[in-house]
Amino acid sequence: MTLGISGRSAENITLEAVRSGDIRPEDIRIHPDTLVQQAEVARAHANPQLAANLLRAAELTRLDDHRVLEIYEALRPNRSTSAQLLAITDELVAQGAVLTAELVREALEIYEQRSLLA
Amino acid sequence: MTIGRFRFMDRQRVNLDGFAEPDPALGMIAFNSPNDPEPSLIVENGRVIEMDSKLEFEFDIIDHFIARHGLDLEVAAEAMTMDPLHFAHMLVDPRAPRSEIIRLAAGMTPAKLAQCLTLLRPAELVMAMTKCRARRTPSNQAHVTNRSDDPLLLAADAATAAAFGFREIETTVPVLEDAPSNAIAVSIGAAVGSPGVLVQCSVEESVELEMGMRGLVSYAETVSLYGTEQIFIDGDDTPWSKAFLTSAYASRGIKMRVTSGGGAEALMGAAEGCSMFYLESRCVALARAVGAQGVQNGGIDSASVAGSVPGGVKSLMAENLMVMVRNLEACTGNDALMSESDVRRTSRTHPIFIAGSDFICSGFGSIQRYDNMFGPSQWNSEDIDDYLAMQRDWGVDGGLRTARETDVEELRRTAVEVVSDVYRLLGLASFSAEWQEQAVDAAGSKDVPAADLMTPLQASRLIRDTNITMLDVVRALDESGHETIAQRLLDLLKARLNGDYLQTAAIFDEDMSVLSLVTDPNDYAGPGTGYVPTPLRQLQIDSIRQVRSVxxxxxxxxxxxxxxxxxxxxxxxxxxxxxxxxxxxxxxxxxxxxxxxxxxxxxxxxxxxxxxxxxxxxxxxxxxxxxxxxxxxxxxxxxxxxxxxxxxxxxxxxxxxxxxxxxxxxxxxxxxxxxxxxxxxxxxxxxxxxxxxxxxxxxxxxxxxxxxxxxxxxxxxxxxxxxxxxxxxxxxxxxxxxxxxxx
Missing domain, CATH: 3.40.50.10150 (B12-dependent dehydatase associated subunit)
Structure with a gap:
């Protein structure tokens, strides 16, 4: 049985439930555990990079839409200072998003080398 | 002075095309630029310290990301020392399993894989593609757009595209602000046409992601990668921002693929003297490294640039094959029109068409050329019957099927009615009966003079301001008595929960089953194996509407x-x-x-x-x-x-x-x-x-x-x-x- 991030089961997402205003956006958002399982499937099908992506995705389920969009914006070239990217790393670690934090930390390292910081 | 024979030849449409002298300095060379690096890979304590003749301190952002994420270092030694000719043989030989090719390619640097694939002749590319694509069942993607962002015509045309068998529909906007209205209209139209058709709206990266989060689209594709650092930065991204974006889509359960294409760097004037194929090899390696499940490539917007140099059309197909060999979903171009000549554009598509790919076209212009807001496609609405006849001629599944006129008319009428009802119920717009009738009948937006250009803009503002999501659309569909369509769109939202369509090359069939590398893996291993259309599907391919009996x-x-x-x-x-x-x-x-x-x-x-x-x-x-x-x-x-x-x-x-x-x-x-x-x-x-x-x-x-x-x-x-x-x-x-x- 598949659960959404809200804990609601996919089986309960019916037209009747929508009709009665019972379905919220979180009910149709993927659960991190599902992404972790899909990462295993990707690994078993010879794509460890897709697996790594899905594991980062599992972490990002914890962030709200707005913050996800903001962090994406911050990672674009010449947007952020070193301190700003470091702060994001800390924030991600605090949320348990260690893989994503590592990605941002690595971006910072390379952006410094390639002069892509603000 | 010219002689009559040449005056006559000059008038042929092929001579409207540009043909360029190869110029490696400008990147105007398909394969083997003198500036392409020799393949190399040196690993020290699990860290890549040299790749493709560059030392680590010389790496640009692309090298860095590939070196850190893109290579399977455990097979690298074996893969990098392999005779390129031997690997090329494996690609063609049906007895060499796809899994072995995937395993070895994972350890190859961009220059190495480019070197191997450069050795293949056209017929060998066909054989390799037949074996190496991810999904067993081929498919196709349509463009559905129009000049006026007319929601009724978009819906009617999306329903039509679905009726003809397209399993993905890509829309976009001439006016950026119209995007949410277009996404909703096309999603509804596609659902009228068939269950499980995926819909994207190609716009700026963060706008596109936001629409995905609100459920207004069901996949994304326009996440561009480039083969040189300069162009990558000009595109306002880095491999790290793209990797984050890729994860962001997956975190909301939304399918996505990235986009690249040979000739893009030359077109933008920063190819660093490298061949199109080598630079594309960097893009594809990067696509795998960021964790995207698939790639749209094969020139795309720069297909005509590749087409202008010797071997360029071959390189477009070779770069599609490269995606497959990297174990990714291949959405194989045949998208932007690369020639004024019907003969050349058919020649460009045909080998891919007979080999089969995850999506033969990454944008078959299912609408009028003048309505295609991506620009005219390689294949357009006037070519649908040609394409169906080609499928029948070769007994090949190119992803399309014949649709009966009476069925299409009914679907278009339903699509127009449903969108009108939903827009009225959500307070977005009302449509005149004249506009509705014209949209049902129209071959293109020129046939809908009653369309009001302000309507999509106002509707989009309301969608944005009142934060309308696809759940609201489903509710409105249900409330206005269109339960079947409501259920189909709800099913696409529910599909985000189990994540099966995040796997490589995933599409939905009409029963909402996922077909992907995982559930429908390509098992071609020579004659008598691999994809065979079911009897029902073969009947669809064979029974074109023009068939006449005694x-x-x-x-x-x-x-x-x-x-x-x-x-x-x-x-x-x-x-x-x-x-x-x-x-x-x-x-x-x-x-x-x-x-x-x-x-x-x-x-x-x-x-x-x-x-x-x-x-x-x-x-x-x-x-x-x-x-x-x-x-x-x-x-x-x-x-x-x-x-x-x-x-x-x-x-x-x-x-x-x-x-x-x-x-x-x-x-x-x-x-x-x-x-x-x-x-x-x-x-x-x-x-x-x-x-x-x-x-x-x-x-x-x-x-x-x-x-x-x-x-x-x-x-x-x-x-x-x-x-x-x-x-x-x-x-x-x-x-x-x-x-x-x-x-």
Whole structure:
């Protein structure tokens, strides 16, 4: 049985439930555990990079839409200072998003080398 | 000064295309630029310290990301020392399994994989692609856009695209602000056409992601990668921002793929002197490194740049293959129009079409060229019947199916009605009856003058301001009585929960089952293996709407029945030197009444008789039953004629003049191209037969000339007409006289 991030089961997402205003956006958002399982499937099908992506995705389920969009914006070239990217790393670690934090930390390292910081 | 032959050649459409002198400095070279690096890989303590002849401190952002994330270092030593020719052989040899190719390619640097794939010839690319694509079942993607962002026309056209079999639809906007309205209209239209059709709206990266989060689209594709650092930065991204974006989509359960394409860097003036294929190899390696499940490539917007240099079209296919070899979903270009020439654009697509790919086109323009807001596609709405015929010709599944006119009309009407209801219920817009009717009927936006250009803009603002999501759309669909469509869109939202469509090359079939690398893996291993269309699917491929049977032809002919010809007595040998017999075939005035030229058989006979009369001869019409052969009919007619001259006429219109003492095939004059014969030709034939009868000089007969594909147009009818003739023939029946009531 598949659960959404809200804990609601996919089986309960019916037209009747929508009709009665019972379905919220979180009910149709993927659960991190599902992404972790899909990462295993990707690994078993010879794509460890897709697996790594899905594991980062599992972490990002914890962030709200707005913050996800903001962090994406911050990672674009010449947007952020070193301190700003470091702060994001800390924030991600605090949320348990260690893989994503590592990605941002690595971006910072390379952006410094390639002069892509603000 | 030019000579006529070259003035004529210059006027051909292929000469509108640009053809460039190879120029490696500008990146205007398909393969093997002198500046392409030698493949190399040195790993120290699990860290790449040299890749493709660059030391780590020389790496640009692309090298860094690939070196850190993109390579399987455990197989790298084996893969990098492998003889490129040996790997090329594995790609072609059906006995070498796909899994082994995937395993080795994972350890190859961009330069190494480019070196191996450069060795393949075109036919070898076809073999390799047949084996290496991820999904067993091929598919196709459509563009659905229009100049006015008309929601009704978008919905009607999306429903139409789904009816023709497209499993992904890509829309975009001429006006960025219209994006949410377009996404909703196309999603609803696609759902009217078929369950499980994925929809994307190509706009700026963060706008696109936001629409995905709100459920307004069900996948994303326009996440561009480039092969040089300069262009990457100009595109306002880095490999790290793209990797984050890739994870962001997955974190909301939304399918996405990235986009790249050979020639893009040369087009933007920063190719660093490298070949298109090598730079694309960097993009594809990066696509795998960021964790995207698939790639749209094959030139895309720069396909014509690649097409302008030697081997460029081949390189476009090779870069698609490279995606497959990196174990990713391949959405294989055939997208932006790369040539003004129908021959060149078909040639560019055809090898991929017969090999099969996850999506043959990454944007078949299912709408009018002028309505395609990506620019005209390689294939457009005027080509749908061509494409369906090509599928049928080769027995190949190119992802499309025939749709019946009545079905499409009904789907378009439903799509228009449903979108109108939803927009009204959500307070987004109301549409006039005139606008609705025009959208149902329209071949393109020029046929919808009633469309109001402000409507999509106002609707989009309201969608944004009131934060409308796809759940609201589903609710509105349900409330307005369109439960089936509501359920289909709800099913696509629910599909985000189990994540199965995040796996490589995932699409939904019409039962909402996921077909992907995981659930429907390509198992080609030589003849007799791999994808075979189901009997039902084969029937869809074979049964194009233009197919005609003998029964269809019979019923058409029956409608042309005339009472002017009536049967008389058994025909006797005539006397008198002015007696000319017009011998007609067994089905004449029984089952066949109209010639291939569109004349009534009686009209052809009128002219023949009139021509004979002009020369003072008497024509007699005699139907022979014991042969369908025109030469024999003519000869037998001549032998019955007092003059010894006969005319032979098959009911389909082919005619000749014969003489009693000639061999059957040695006739005097022959009009062989029945479809081109009109009244004037039959009159001339009658005149000449009269002159032959009198011993006078006939006018030399000339078959009317046409440069059209007469045979292609009529040969199937000829086969049916001859079958009817044969059914009417009877070896024992004597010839009988037919009387023509004169008009």
């Amino acid at each position: 029964a269809d032809l019979r019923s058409d002919q029956a409608q042309a029945r005339s009472t002017r010809l009536t049967e008389g007595l058994v025909a006797e040998r005539g006397i008198g030197s002015r007696d000319v017999v017009i011998g007609v075939s067994p089905a004449t005035a029984r089952d066949i009444w109209r010639t291939l030229g569109g004349l009534m058989v009686t009209e052809a006979l009128d002219e023949l008789l009139a021509g004979l009369e002009e020369e003072g001869c008497q024509g007699r019409i005699v139907r022979f039953h014991d042969t369908v052969d025109l030469g024999l009919i003519g000869l037998k007619a001549a032998r019955l004629a007092g003059s010894g001259i006969g005319i032979g006429l098959q009911a389909k219109g082919t005619a000749l003049i014969h003489r009693h003492d000639l061999p059957p095939l040695g006739n005097l004059e022959l009009y062989s191209v029945a479809p081109s014969l009109g009244r004037a030709e039959y009159r001339a034939l009658g005149l000449n037969a009269g002159r032959h009868a009198k011993g006078a000089n006939p006018e030399p007969a000339r078959n009317p000339y046409s440069d059209e594909a007469i045979e292609a147009r009529y040969h199937t009818s000829v086969v049916s007409l001859m079958a009817v003739e044969r059914e009417c023939s009877d070896l024992t029946a004597p010839p009988i006289t037919l009387h023509l009531e004169r008009s």
